[in-house]
Amino acid sequence: MEPARRALLFACLHPLRRRILEAVALVPGSGQSLARRLGEGQPKIHYHLKRLEAAGLVKVVEERQKRGMIEKLYGAEPGALEVPEEAGAEVRTLNLTPGQAHQFREDLGRLIRQYQARQGSGGVSHRLSWALEEIVA
Secondary structure, X not given: OOHHHHHHHHHHHOHHHHHHHXXXXXXXXXXXXXXXXXXXOHHHHHHHHXXXXXXXXXXXXXXXXXXXXXEEEEEEOOOOOOOOHHHOOOOOOOOOOHHHHHHHHHHHHHHHHHHHHOOOOOOOOOOOOOOOOOOOO
């Protein structure tokens, strides 16, 4: 996979970056408005917006004067929510109780350790990225 595509995929992996990207895909927003919408601190939102902008996933869609400053509104780039097909990435949603989520995390960790123990020579390296996060509606 080319480096630019890898950077795009990496930027999408952080849960807050995904939430920001999904939010600005629906309605463009400033760092301040996104902080309110997502219930996060403005410095944290600004940091992740800059990383998403550097990866080419969001762009400034409007600049306006507000209280003597210039407020930037960010929107998603076309196709920003699409995961490159060659990445072999797949997103699944599971409905789990807290106990089931804990057990799933342990089971997956155990399975990963088993595969790591069986590594042989001659294979091609792969990176597994996964996240188990509660989705709050």
